[in-house]
Amino acid sequence: MKIDFIVIGFIAAASGLFALYSTFGFIGAGAGLAVMVVYALLLKVKPRKVEEKSFFKNVRFKLPVIAILAGVIWILAGKFNFPIWWQIEFVTFAFVGFFYFTLLDWKTLSTEKSNFDWVKRLLATYALASGIFIGVTAQLPQFDPEFELAKLNKPPIKLTGLAGPEVIAAGREVFENNKCFNCHKVFWEGNSDRGPNLGTKQIGLYSEDYIKEQILEPRKIQAPGFDDPKSYKAMPTYYGDDIDDDEMTALVAYLKTMRDPTHMPVEGKFGDQWTWWDDKDVIAEGQQVFEGLHPATDGLNCAVCHGKDGIPMMTGALDFRNENNSDTNKIEGDHTDKPLKDWPDDLWYRRVTRGVPNTPMAPWGMIFNHLYLWKAEAYARTFHDPLEKRTAKRPVPPIPTKEEIESWKTNELFLDPLL
Numbered sequence: 001m002k003i004d005f006i007v008i009g010f011i012a013a014a015s016g017l018f019a020l021y022s023t024f025g026f027i028g029a030g031a032g033l034a035v036m037v038v039y040a041l042l043l044k045v046k047p048r049k050v051e052e053k054s055f056f057k058n059v060r061f062k063l064p065v066i067a068i069l070a071g072v073i074w075i076l077a078g079k080f081n082f083p084i085w086w087q088i089e090f091v092t093f094a095f096v097g098f099f100y101f102t103l104l105d106w107k108t109l110s111t112e113k114s115n116f117d118w119v120k121r122l123l124a125t126y127a128l129a130s131g132i133f134i135g136v137t138a139q140l141p142q143f144d145p146e147f148e149l150a151k152l153n154k155p156p157i158k159l160t161g162l163a164g165p166e167v168i169a170a171g172r173e174v175f176e177n178n179k180c181f182n183c184h185k186v187f188w189e190g191n192s193d194r195g196p197n198l199g200t201k202q203i204g205l206y207s208e209d210y211i212k213e214q215i216l217e218p219r220k221i222q223a224p225g226f227d228d229p230k231s232y233k234a235m236p237t238y239y240g241d242d243i244d245d246d247e248m249t250a251l252v253a254y255l256k257t258m259r260d261p262t263h264m265p266v267e268g269k270f271g272d273q274w275t276w277w278d279d280k281d282v283i284a285e286g287q288q289v290f291e292g293l294h295p296a297t298d299g300l301n302c303a304v305c306h307g308k309d310g311i312p313m314m315t316g317a318l319d320f321r322n323e324n325n326s327d328t329n330k331i332e333g334d335h336t337d338k339p340l341k342d343w344p345d346d347l348w349y350r351r352v353t354r355g356v357p358n359t360p361m362a363p364w365g366m367i368f369n370h371l372y373l374w375k376a377e378a379y380a381r382t383f384h385d386p387l388e389k390r391t392a393k394r395p396v397p398p399i400p401t402k403e404e405i406e407s408w409k410t411n412e413l414f415l416d417p418l419l
Contacts, residue, residue: 059102066098083182083191096136100129159246164253171254174247183234186258188399193270194234196223200266200399204259205371211252216240224279225268261353261408262346263397264374276378278393286379289372297368302376305360310383316359320383340384345397348377 013036020028070091077087104125157170175181181190187199196203201223203211213220218235226232243251264275276282288294291308292301305317312319319325323341338347352373353365364373 062098062102066094070094085191092136096132100132103128157247157250159249167250167253168257169254170247171250171252174243174251175254178239178242187405188401195231196226197266197270197399198255199258200260200263200397202259202265204256205265205369205374207369208252208256211255212248215243215248215251223267224281225272231269259370260400261349262344262400262404264345264378264394266396273396274393275396276374277381278387278390279378280387282375283379283382283387285372286375286377289376290379294372297372297376300364300368300372300376302380306380314360320380323384348380349374352377 017029017032020032024031073090073094074087077090082090157174159167159170175186181192183192183195184190185193185197185199187197189199190197203214216237216239218237219232222232226234264277266273266275267279268274285294289297289300290302290306292303294300303313305312305314306320307313307317310319310321318340320340324339326337326339338344349370351361353363353370355361355363
């Protein structure tokens with residue numbers, strides 16, 4: 001009999017270690033082995049004489065342990081990109097367990113007087129535990145089958161007769177119905193950072209074909225910072241079957257609105273992000289745009305006026321080599337007191353996309369895709385702030401609020417048509 005327990009225990013332990021190794025690697029397997037060793041040592045410890053515990057003795061050890069455990073659960077759940085409500089649920093159940101096990105260790109109120117007292121107490125304990133479970137879970141977000149079925153049975157979106165804003169609204173509906181918010185934030189909206197924030201990344205700068213490709217073939221090109229094995233497999237590949245042509249058109253129209261005229265695009269996972277100002281690949285492509293060599297911006301050559309080496313070739317052209325240059329007085333009230341090194345992102349953007357009145361600086365944003373203009377700006381900055389000499393990256397800008405985004409429209413910061 002004893003050998004049976006040993007064999008079963010060995011198989012269970014080996015299976016557990018293998019599962020930990022498959023999920024977390026050697027660190028997980030090592031942690032699991034350490035727990036098993038500690039447990040085995042504890043089994044060898046001679047038990048003390050059982051005594052009734054006071055309330056203080058009952059909770060003084062459990063409370064700090066559960067507090068630490070709740071913190072670990074919260075951090076791990078966030079690390080694995082669980083939505084915020086899931087994190088709250090995990091921590092809530094940890095504290096429910098604390099309450100329940102504290103109750104189990106409570107000082108005996110009365111001795112059992114009959115053989116059936118333990119049955120009544122067992123049923124009462126089960127009823128109490130069930131009540132706690134139901135009461136807590138009832139306060140958490142609920143799954144509504146009828147609501148989900150209604151969404152599944154809803155007729156597909158048809159764009160016939162719809163105008164621009166209606167198409168965009170339909171695209172947002174497609175985005176929501178396909179649970180895209182489960183992995184992607186759109187500026188401040190959403191609960192998970194599992195995938196790129198499509199707002200701060202400014203997916204709307206990219207071409208419609210690129211956006212469609214990212215939806216239909218998500219593993220063809222990985223977003224910067226999301227090239228690890230877990231992220232590589234995170235995006236489903238079945239949207240080509242689930243989303244019809246009209247829905248795809250609407251979805252792309254919605255995604256094309258995700259742009260920010262006040263900040264440089266942001267790449268990378270939350271906690272390890274950077275802007276295009278410090279992205280060497282973006283800067284390298286921006287150099288091609290700046291020097292008139294990029295096929296997507298044929299006809300644009302910033303070096304004609306500003307110089308290939310940063311030395312202005314035309315009178316009045318801004319000298320990008322001088323970080324203290326405050327050449328902004330050509331546009332009244334436009335940050336005239338700020339030197340070049342302190343120019344905010346939106347000033348770079350306006351100067352390039354809208355041009356400068358009464359100068360050869362044309363409103364290039366009416367001609368060329370803004371994606372490449374941002375990249376040219378990232379390169380232009382290197383004349384006075386070389387990438388190889390930087391000791392720190394520019395701070396990632398705060399996520400714009402809903403009110404700020406609305407102000408972009410009222411202040412006409414976007415050019416029309418959107419490019």
